[in-house]
Amino acid sequence: MALTDEAMEKIKAMIVAGELAPGSRLPKEDALAGQLGLSRSSLREAVRALTAMRILVTRQGDGTYVSSLEPHLLLETMSFAADVSHGRTALQLLQVRRLLEPPATGLAATLLTSEDLDELGAVLERSRAAATVDEFVAHDIAFHLRIVEAVGNPVLSMLLRVLSTRTQRVRIVRGSRAQRAVERAHAEHDEILRALKARDALLAVSAATVHVAAVEHWLAASYVEADGPSTDGSSHL
Known part of the structure; x- marks a missing residue:
């Protein structure tokens, strides 16, 4: 040593x-x-x-x-690792996000106030008006963070920030067919908000799962397109 x-x-x-x-x-x-x-x-x-x-x-x-x-303070140091992650490592981070964020979204369905829901709607309106990928991602982060923060667990909030950082999200959207990816994200965000407004925890979990799984798909597809299939038939992730 x-x-x-x-x-x-x-x-x-x-x-x-x-x-x-x-x-x-x-x-x-x-x-x-x-x-x-x-x-x-x-x-x-x-x-x-x-x-x-x-x-x-x-x-x-x-x-x-x-x-x-405080755990959320110590977790901040992990952000750089998420920022520079590529391929299989980036995909693994998103898989962990899929394990954590949907249940948190379901729990938030019972905790968000009417004011919170109004603000989430306003965030999505600003997201639709975004002129650049970076601007869209900023609103995307604000939307998901506001939902998770309703749970009241700063460790969970920081961990989910680390698992999908701004840098990583921008790279994923740009690496996919950006316009199509953004349009689909708008539709998925609407479904999440609709479930939250209905106070339907199970539907919120389902909508959030679909959304994060789609992000995983965009990431996997971008690396397959960039690297091509490997000789053994698997993708370079």
Whole structure:
């Protein structure tokens, strides 16, 4: 194990053991390095890496602290992985989204207020007026996020953001036959909203499942068209 990795594991072990609680200040560098049996340079590298992971936070002139360690905060660091995912990995992320988002949409059918439903309708109107793929995707994200947020679970909301980021959605729409994909998405969004307005949880689950499955199909098709079938008859996903 590299020295920096060892240093990171030792700091994380202190957090897990409760020696460093969320929001607590790390000991001074020389004291912590001696306590953990590390060089100061290895400790600095570990602190930088853990700060990037949102496990630690540095306050200018005040020292380094353990973050709140809220799950949705830590999940933010996964967004980059979703942004750069391609092929099979991107498809797997969407498959996980399909496992999570439809049930959340069904639950939201019983929780959304009439004001929420009006706002969702307004988002879809703005979506139809979008002049570019990027603008459409911005409204698409707002629509789905507003639904999931009604569940009141920030971890779920952040996880679903990570599973289908703005960058990934733009790439999928552009990689498919964009106009046709957008038109179909409008129709599927309408079906989701109709089920939500009817307070029909089962129908909302079904409509959301159809929608996310269609996105999976667009992604799979775009890679098949780009790469062609493999020699064993499977697609390059």
